[in-house]
Amino acid sequence: MHIYQYCEMNSFIIITSVIVSVLCAILTSLQHYYSIKYFKEPVIRYDPPLFDDFIPTDDTSLSYYSLEDDTILQGLSDVLDPPKLHENTREQATETEVHNTLQAALAFHITGKINKAMKLFEHAAAMAPSDADVLNKYGEFLEKTQKDVVTADELYFKALTYSPDHPAALMNRRRTAQVVDKLDLEMLKMIDNKRDNLKEMFSKNSFDSIKKQAYFLHIYHTVGIEGNTMTIDQLKYLLETGQVVSGKSIIEHNEVIGLQLAMKYVKLLTRKNYISVNDILGIHRRAMGHVDPVKSGRFRNEKVFIGKHIPPPPKELPSLMEAYEYWLNSEEAQQLHPVRYAALAHYKLVDIHPFHDGNGRTSRLVMNLILIRAGYPPVMVLKDQREKYYDALNAANLGDVRPFVRFIAQCTIQILDMYMYGTEVMSIGNVEKEIINY
Template sequence: MNILVIVISVLLSVICVLLALLQHYYFINRITRKSSIRYEVPVFEDLIPSANEKKIAVSYPLQKMTYDEEVFDDDAVLSGLSAALLPGPNVKETKSNFIGSEKLTGSESEVYNTLQAAIAFKLSGKSLKAMKLFEHAAAIAPKNADVLNRYGEFLEQNQRDIVTADELYFKALTYSPDHQAALMNRKRTAEVVEGLDFDLLKKIDAKNDFLKNRFKLDSFEAVKKQAYYLHIYHTVGIEGNTMTVQQLRYLLQTGQVVNGKSIIEHNEILGLEKAMQYIKLLVKSSYIGIREILGIHRRVMGHVDPLKSGMFRDEKVFVGSHIPPSHDLVPSLMESYCDWLNSEEAQSMHPVRYAALAHYKLVDIHPFTDGNGRTSRLIMNLILLKAGYPPVMILKEQREKYYDALKTANLGDVRPFVRFVAQCTLQILDMYIYGTRLLSIDGISDDEHQIINY
């Protein structure tokens, strides 16, 4: 009997020791855990110039700079990069601004009559009139599953736009899960669209590999610096900043104020530059946690609202028709967000998808009173830089499309937002490829032309 008691005591002691070790290991692991993602060498890290690399000009306009014994005007390079960001003449823009819109409402009879007229024009081959009526029907009845489904069929069959059609079928099922026609259509298109999205990511990887090789040939300082200014210009421009890129560049290079522009606009630019410098430091960090996210926000908003910068919100906020979680839930939601951000599940995704979802999830929580969009875009770019991709630039001209994709994600379909970020990534790769080709001494081969014109 005594032996049994001794054995049981020993076993209990061993179990207690093991539990204590496991608890200690778990605690230490949470404090010092490292990211499991195998980051590539951040080739594009120096696309963000360090503070001591910026030249201080004494006059405006800025002086011309030399590049390999040829003279290049900063404004000419800047103009060329801006032009490269514009869609080409063969790029077809799809209209989806009605998605999630609730600005217009129509009576049931008006919606029915508009839809029937659109179908009639479609059957008679009058596609332009049919398009206008389908758009109107979707605008006055954005939650009508019949309208969304019929509009999707028109886009798929007459416009060959299967991606937007698939989004509309999904949306129809969001509002009417048992809609048989939408179910059948979605079953047919979902796999095709998934394949197209996969091809888009492959195209991004091909261009990214090509750009890495181009950057190995030379430093392309003119391209890097002007793209850096464009990045800040578009990022603050989305939020309503009215400075031109030339004025912004003048502010950052000289430290002088720009006449006619508000203090807030100056401070938004200065804060974003500080945040981008911080992002450059974080590229070598293996873990993105709450401390890092608060550090980004503190720099973004430090000049604009120092009392609330780097602090979670303590009030309820509204973002259009979207109501973010209560401020009481923000700390725990941010803990969960950081757990996901550093999880193997997230980091095993394609980096562009991972970055886009990290952006959306943070915007959805909306942890700060202001500066959520800028902070989310910086975290998105931090992830891309870590994975060996250049930082993405969302143009101020894409503001409406950007917010439409976020609204659609709020309705349950995050794919259009991921697709939007992927298209922006492709767009920025094209811009850099154009810039490196422009300033390359060796010219460009036929094979490289094929990649550029993918």
């Protein structure tokens, strides 16, 4: 009897243990399922983008050709063509030469010879781009004579970068910083108004020709800023016919084809609520896959130097990209104005510089993914804006990201103006007449 009771108790314990194990397994499975379902989904959801068809994926839309297309393309190009900036050659100069040039500029300013003073200030800044006195005096001149507070503020910041205790630059920047912040906010509001106006125009009519020609221009400028020498007509011929362009390298062909693939992929990503590291690797793989199949879609494994900027070593890239993904999808980032959010996403990725090549292209595509999801057309940095683009990135590397955000905001205005010009011309049926200035 005692043995029977002992066996019965053992059986009870075994059965109980099995039941508890099964229940634990079920609870673990349920916990895993609901953690994936409810906690890994991003908090902020996006409606389908209004302007996703600014990046066409239907190949037939590129193969259809009409004489009207060339007129539209020329008109859009004319709107985008920015005024040429003075190219300042940065030459070596002695302290005496810089000092004498600065004093001459100040003398011309005092006597009211503003144009001559401007040229000498520009020359002094070109000779001594890290001289705090030159930068500060140049900023004061622009602020007083040109009412250009924004550029003056940037010059004061640069002066403080090279001489943090410069008393005049400190005083000047304390005065201009808040003014510039207010001007930047006003510019973002203007961008929103332009976007809303464009949205209304597109809701009333279909402008497929404009979208198609803007698509060609986007690819042309995006690869062009990286050194691709194809003309817009050659690029159109390649994309419309698939035929080789005589006199152009294989790499230049592959850059165009790769960017087209990457833009199609970005359009697919606009339907997602979350931007992952794998998505960014996918963008890079498509943009650079035909140029460098071995390194495309992979983090670099060597240290690189970008001018004076030294990106982080390869061993830090996985953790930095994981942190970047977290920031991209955080409420903190997504509560920023979309243009500011997109510009910061661009800069942060370029700063990490995760790839051996193609970091600029990938960063601009990530930036445009954010803009498209927020209802803006994709922004293009024009070939002629290359110097200003890199100057703004350098300012961000020095610690002031505002000039870069401002530059991207100006590019956004430029692209909205281009589309609004195109829609107005199409609306009045004036595409066969001479293109007017917007």
